[in-house]
Amino acid sequence: MLHVAEAARVSVATVSALLNGTATVSPELTQRIEQAIRDIGYKRNAIARSLKMGTTRTIGLTVPHITNPFFTDVVSVIQQAFDRAGYAVMLCCTDEDLNTQDEQIRLLLDRMVDGLIVARVGDGGLLKGIVEDTNVPVVLLDRLCEGVDTDAVVLDNQRAVFDAVTYLIHLGHRRIGYITGTSDISPMHDRMIGYREALQAAGLPVAEELIRSGNFHEIDGYNATMQLLSLHDRPSAIFSANNPMVIGTMKAIRDIGLSCPEDISVACFDDFPWSDVFVPQLTTVAQPVQAIGEQAANLLLDRLAGNRDAPPRKLVLKGRLMIRSSCRPLGAIAQSVSA
Amino acid sequence: MLHVAEAARVSVATVSALLNGTATVSPELTQRIEQAIRDIGYKRNAIARSLKMGTTRTIGLTVPHITNPFFTDVVSVIQQAFDRAGYAVMLCCTDEDLNTQDEQIRLLLDRMVDGLIVARVGDGGLLKGIVEDTNVPVVLLDRLCEGVDTDAVVLDNQRAVFDAVTYLIHLGHRRIGYITGTSDISPMHDRMIGYREALQAAGLPVAEELIRSGNFHEIDGYNATMQLLSLHDRPSAIFSANNPMVIGTMKAIRDIGLSCPEDISVACFDDFPWSDVFVPQLTTVAQPVQAIGEQAANLLLDRLAGNRDAPPRKLVLKGRLMIRSSCRPLGAIAQSVSA
DNA sequence: AACGCTAATCGAAACGTTTCGAACGTGTCA
DNA sequence: TGACACGTTCGAAACGTTTCGATTAGCGTT
Incomplete structure (x- = not known):
């Protein structure tokens, strides 16, 4: 200049x-x-400008895994939204690790990001202090955080799983395996409640041996499914709590020599573009990824536009059960239940 | 302080x-x-530090589409590599649009990124000037760029498609549909050569009506496949040049009432984690995404470490044909060809 | 006792902007 | 003619660091 x-x-x-x-x-x-x-x-020079102005027109976005199609899609939508608004996005993957997340958030704050969108991991770690101490607006994505009172956009997970499991019950399934992620994050907690409530609402017992948990990776889904399938009285259906884990489920079913849906029905959380092209076409709970990403971006952009004092806003969106062909009706039992 | x-x-x-x-x-x-x-x-305050030091410990990464699993994986690997090295990554999606790409690169340079990894779009646009005029190191990813002489890591696309098409020919296919992306980027150009050479090497004619192109999206693959399938003498196999387009191909096949591989064989570029779980299990050309991401990161990190004057390095990696069950042998024809 | 040497500490300029208040010239009005 | 307002332009401080050269204190030598 x-x-x-x-x-x-x-x-x-x-x-x-x-x-x-x-x-x-x-x-x-x-x-x-x-x-x-x-x-x-x-x-x-935007750096000099940022120093003087105290604003970088850059936001930080952290997700557990970008390769999980749900997060891929949401990241994509968020990126586009901020791009339109003239913001740059710094992306971090925490790999479901709290320390990593804390480090990355620190890195982002050091770089004076104007705002943060976080699909958190663990119990929140630094997050709580940041929301309280700094005036960097934070939007929680997909996962709420105990004691962190800030803007958030999440799914009605409980209801979504309730619907899915109820659907399986209507098909006649009584023993429904359930594979969940680590229970310290809100969606997994809520989904579990939805599972239990659906069974209870149908007067079915909740068999603890049918509930397995893993750390969101394909291998965890694989192992959990292997355990479920080697049970003495194995489930006739399995609900898997995210996309990578359901892939593990499908591989386990294949490796053990069973087939879906003939031998075992499968449903899962999170839809994907190819779910209706290949066989079995998975029955899924589709999240409104576009809306989730846009709402999260809007919440943050609104804060960035100056609306700092409004009370925290929590948006709860609805999932949608996409019924395809990976779950088959169980004849005899179906009748006895629906009777 | x-x-x-x-x-x-x-x-x-x-x-x-x-x-x-x-x-x-x-x-x-x-x-x-x-x-x-x-x-x-x-x-x-990292911003003040950056201003004084002239370095931000931040790099820019632009890809056409983050939802394309190939780029998702590569982005993930690159992100991890720079995370380990203490760099932040600004991610941009150009949506296969040159103007968008130019704008985003400008945005990144304004923010004084220390380096750039670019999976380019169009004819390069600003890229050429940047490589020549600024001393921001640039690594080209996946796609070379005419007249831009800088570090790059790409696949041996020609060979990869040659192998895949040769495989189809060995199975007995003579009319092989080929769906490509826009031909102005190097991989598509090279893949096309691979296709033609494979046919020629087998003494087969190159039928221009079997070659269709689109802009990398699912819908483009869908339309192209529809056209191929409504040809008077339709192909017995289709090779699709990327992942979103092959999904379009599969949907078109389904919608037209055919099935794969019984009625038509399909192979494509880019592998995905679920490719061997669902049916048909797609035969694909797998790119070494881990290696691609790591090499690109290493090239840039090496420049950032001070090695500015070394001549441009071009790394060419090999693809791997993953033979699964989406391509079936064509009995009679197979014999007449291999005879 | 005067000297020089080393190690530790500091003052101030610089990085490239933004912004505030001051300065300047011009035209208007009393 | 002098006061005043207005529209332009500018000088300089500030943002929070790093870094260079200067300063100081302590200590061993001669």
Whole structure:
């Protein structure tokens, strides 16, 4: 900017005023300055600007795994939304590890991000302190956090699983295996409640040996399914709590020599673009990824636009059961239950 | 830092020296400063640091679509690598649009990223000027760029498609539909050559009506497949040039009432974690995503470590044909060809 | 006792912006 | 003619660091 000012024989203040439109600049100087900018190929240094202004027009986004299609889609939507608004997005993957998450959040705050969207991990860690101590707005994504009172957008997980399990029950399934993620995050907690309530509502017992948990990875789903399938009285259906784990479920079913849906029915959380192309076409609970991403972005953009004092807003969206062909009706039992 | 200095009754220069280890600080002052840092909860401002140092420890990464599983995986690997090295990653999706890409690169450069990894779009746009004019190191990912002479890591696309198509020919297919992306980017160009060469090597004619192109999206694959399937003499096999497009291909096959591989064989570029769980299990060309991501990260990290003057390095990795069950042998024809 | 050497510490400039208040020239009004 | 307002322009401080050269204190030498 100094060079531009010299070349145009004006002060840097004038150049800045013109660039930001903060003061009227005479046509004559405007022309000289614009010419100088072109000649020099000047680009404003956003870092210096950030330092002075205290704002970076950059936000931080942390998710557990970007390869989980649910997060891939949501990240994509969020990225687009902030792109439109002229913000850059710093992406971090925490790999379901609390320490990693804390480190990355620290990294982001050091870099003075204007806001944070977090699909948290563990019990929140630093998150609580940040929401309380700093005035960096935080939006929780997908997962609430005990004791952290801030904007959030989540799914009605309990209801979604309730519906899915009820659907399985209506098909005649009585022993329904349930594979969950670690129970310290809200969606898994709520989904578990939905599972139990659906069984109870149908007057079915909750068999604890049918409930397995893992750390969200394919291998966890695989192991859990192996255990379920080697039970003395194995389940006739399995509900898997996320996408990577259901892939593990399908592999376990294949490896053990069974087939879906003939031998065992499968449903799961999170839809994916190819779910209705291949066989078995999985019955899933689809999350409204577009809406989730947009709402999260909007909540944060609203705070960034200055609306700091509004009380925390919590948006709860509805899942949608996508019924396909991976669950088969169980004839005899179906009748006895629906009777 | 000023507050810390005051609280510890030292100068800011000493605090800075201690924090950076650039000078020895007496145990006494060290202790006072560390105490003050704890008391105040001081965090160094990375923006001010960046301004002074001229480095942000942040890199920019642009890809066409993060929802394309190939890019999802590569982004994930790159993100991890830079995370380990203490760098933050700004992610941008260009949506296969050159203007968007140019804007985003500008945005990234304004923010003084230390380096750039680009899976480019279009003819490169600003890219060329940046590589020449700035001293921000650039690594091209997946796609080379005419006239841009810089580090790159790509696949041997020609060979990969040659192998895949040759495999189809060995199975007895003679009319092999080929769905490609826009031909202005190097992988599509090279893959097309691989396709033609495989046919020629087998003494088969290249029928232009069997070649369709689209803009990488599912819908493009769908439309292209619809056209191929409504040809008078329709192909017995289709090779689709990326993942979203092959999903379109599968949907078109389904919608037109055919089935794979009974009525038509399908193979495609890019593997995915679920490709061997569902039916048909797609035969694919798997890219070494882990290696691609790591190599790209390493190339850039090496430049960032100071190795600026080495000549551009171009890494060419090999694809791997994953033979599954989506392509069936064509009895009679197979014999006449292999005879 | 005067000197020089080393180690520790500090003051101040610099990075590239924004912004506030001051200065300047010009035209208007009393 | 002098006071005043207005529209432009500018000088300089500030944002929070790093870094260079200067300063100081302590200590061994001669």
